[in-house]
Amino acid sequence: MAEIHLEMRNITKRFSGVTALDDVSLSVENGEIHALVGENGAGKSTLMNILSGVYPHGEYEGQIFLNGEECVFRDIRESEKLGIVIIHQELALIPYLSIAENIFLGNERASNKVIDWNKTASEAAKHLKIVGLEDNPTISVSEIGVGKQQLVEIAKALAKDVRLLILDEPTAALNDKESQQLLYLLRQLKKQGITSILISHKLNEVESVADRITVIRDGKVIETIGNTDDIDEDRIIRSMVGRPIVDRFPKRESKPGKTKFEVEHWNVYDPSNQNQLFIKDVSFHVREGEVVGFAGLMGAGRTEIAMSLFGKSWGKKHNGTIKMDGKAIQLNTVNDAIDHKIAYMTEDRKTYGLVLISDIMKNVSLASLDKLSSRGVINNNQEIVEVEKAREAMHIKCSSIKQVVESLSGGNQQKVVLSKWVQARPDVLILDEPTRGIDVGAKYEIYTIINRLAAEGKSVVMISSEMPELLGMCDRIYVITDGSIVGELTREEATQESIMKCIMNAQRKKRA
Numbered sequence: 001m002a003e004i005h006l007e008m009r010n011i012t013k014r015f016s017g018v019t020a021l022d023d024v025s026l027s028v029e030n031g032e033i034h035a036l037v038g039e040n041g042a043g044k045s046t047l048m049n050i051l052s053g054v055y056p057h058g059e060y061e062g063q064i065f066l067n068g069e070e071c072v073f074r075d076i077r078e079s080e081k082l083g084i085v086i087i088h089q090e091l092a093l094i095p096y097l098s099i100a101e102n103i104f105l106g107n108e109r110a111s112n113k114v115i116d117w118n119k120t121a122s123e124a125a126k127h128l129k130i131v132g133l134e135d136n137p138t139i140s141v142s143e144i145g146v147g148k149q150q151l152v153e154i155a156k157a158l159a160k161d162v163r164l165l166i167l168d169e170p171t172a173a174l175n176d177k178e179s180q181q182l183l184y185l186l187r188q189l190k191k192q193g194i195t196s197i198l199i200s201h202k203l204n205e206v207e208s209v210a211d212r213i214t215v216i217r218d219g220k221v222i223e224t225i226g227n228t229d230d231i232d233e234d235r236i237i238r239s240m241v242g243r244p245i246v247d248r249f250p251k252r253e254s255k256p257g258k259t260k261f262e263v264e265h266w267n268v269y270d271p272s273n274q275n276q277l278f279i280k281d282v283s284f285h286v287r288e289g290e291v292v293g294f295a296g297l298m299g300a301g302r303t304e305i306a307m308s309l310f311g312k313s314w315g316k317k318h319n320g321t322i323k324m325d326g327k328a329i330q331l332n333t334v335n336d337a338i339d340h341k342i343a344y345m346t347e348d349r350k351t352y353g354l355v356l357i358s359d360i361m362k363n364v365s366l367a368s369l370d371k372l373s374s375r376g377v378i379n380n381n382q383e384i385v386e387v388e389k390a391r392e393a394m395h396i397k398c399s400s401i402k403q404v405v406e407s408l409s410g411g412n413q414q415k416v417v418l419s420k421w422v423q424a425r426p427d428v429l430i431l432d433e434p435t436r437g438i439d440v441g442a443k444y445e446i447y448t449i450i451n452r453l454a455a456e457g458k459s460v461v462m463i464s465s466e467m468p469e470l471l472g473m474c475d476r477i478y479v480i481t482d483g484s485i486v487g488e489l490t491r492e493e494a495t496q497e498s499i500m501k502c503i504m505n506a507q508r509k510k511r512a
Helices: 044-051 076-081 099-103 117-130 146-159 176-191 203-209 233-241 302-309 334-339 349-353 360-371 380-394 410-423 440-455 467-473 496-511
Strands: 004-015 018-029 033-037 061-066 069-071 084-087 164-168 195-199 212-217 220-226 259-270 273-287 291-295 316-324 327-329 342-345 428-432 459-463 476-481 484-490
Touching (some): 018 220, 033 176, 044 164, 146 176, 203 233, 212 233, 273 302, 291 440, 302 459, 410 440, 440 467
Parallel strands (some): 084 164
Antiparallel strands (some): 004 018, 004 061, 259 316
16 A cells, blocks of 8 residues: 555635635645646635645644644745645746746755856756756746746756645646646656646546546545546546536537628737737638637747737737728727727736736726716726626626635636626627636636627637637637638538648648
């Protein structure tokens, strides 16, 4: 029988009278990859924040044992001294410091309080090699992609002599290739005796890599499934949401109307290099009641196209034509876009989508204050009524609409962002990674909302890195690579193979 590396007994945690964890017990064996799954708000991240010392001893009830000895962590440094390192979903790297500086930040290689830069670079290179990165450790983190940044975070953990690695949604922002690379690395770390706890909503990844899976629902442990058991996604989903989800994508009868939104010959230059054309001759259209997808690999330019159209939020020297109902319009600012009933839900909810220190009510009403005010004075009663309706419609789990958004789970934060733009009553809604980092139940709810908006005649553009999501939700799909549209596929034509064929054909032509 394998030795127990970690045991958490009878953990209970409350926030403002709301019980986030209710008598939770968890055991993790030495050298295993243990997955933690559950709906957003189930308590997964809260449990790991207790384990890593983010929530110190005294702020929760229960006990933590590491290799049989009880541990009392007053802060994250104390847990790290015992080899427990947590990597959060939002990476904690400083973009303008070098890779090496980030790896040893707070753990500097110094003698007599003077940093040894040669030792810093050489040891950083050693840890980078272990995680499979060949980049120069002296370049800044801003020069590498999100996938590589995730590996830098793991290298940073290795530099702290990690024995128990906690990864919170590590593949949420990665493409399929980068995700597989990270999962392969977890298997390699397992061979070195490192124990891992993986929080993920990507159940296919969990199923492929985890030795055991613990399901948490509403702050309680439902079951722990071993790899010798009959593990499949349907069983995990039943445990997570308390019911089977027969169809991952709710059915919708597609009845597109007239063309609502058109883009013709749209060109935009890179803001960091104004001589480089980044978005090249992009043309597309969306009809009323239609859901149109943007497919492509990471860095293809999907987000840049969306942001450049939304009031020129990205890029320089924009040119081309944007039309609403067949008439050319000018969208020089975000306010121009909102005034023309165009909404853009960003992929980065925490940086651009939310005011984290503010409450749900203020965030939801932010884009529709003109509809809630008269002569510059907000009607607070009307605001409360409208936001309460939005909370109920979106099934936002919270103590009240006065709860601070920062304290919500990722999925509930995502629902707040979507509520904000739905409240603005747009005709065109651009959704950039609308289900990133949220569970299968919350995804289904957001899919249902998207279908409802389309049924109301709204025009929806959906950007997603998950091809099954695009195939399950969209009437048409535009394939994007290197800032250009390289294919247009109907629902009947679209498959994962046909999308990848468009991308590969475009890349071959570029090399020729």
